[in-house]
Amino acid sequence: MKRWKIIIIGLFVTLLYSCQPTLYLPSSPDASQQQQLLEGRNLYVSHCSSCHNLHFPKEYSKNGWEIQLEKMEYRARINDREKQLIYDYLTAQ
Ligand code: HEC
Helix, strand or coil: HHHHHHHHHHHHHHHHHHCCCCCCCCCCCHHHHHHHHHHHHHHHHHHHHHHHCCCCCHCCHHHHHHHHHHHHHHHHHHCCCHHHHHHHHHHCC
């Protein structure tokens, strides 16, 4: 019976890990820009994942993200500054 428990726990852990978003971490040589990109990433994860899975930054072009953010700004209740930070993060790669 013990083996089953281990297998079930193992499956559960694997499941948890596979749900983790593999969003890239930004890296910029400029410290203040790095700070802003990280803030944008945090805002993106906290504001944009409540209704649907996060879309990968590479799914849309710069222009595409501008349009998507325009559509989602109201839904996510973000202000213009937050929108800009999210946009900068999404298009920095
Ligand atoms: C209150 C719920 C809600 C929040 C918060 C939200 N979205 Fe959405 N999002 C939706 C719904 C519903 C759709 C699908 C319908 C649509 O495209 O209008 C969608 C679709 C999308 C799509 C795909 C559109 C397409 O054409 O397939 C993208 C990209 C997106 N959201 C990005 C974002 C971003 C970025 C944020 C954060 C700023 C965000 N969403 C926050 C509800 C939300």
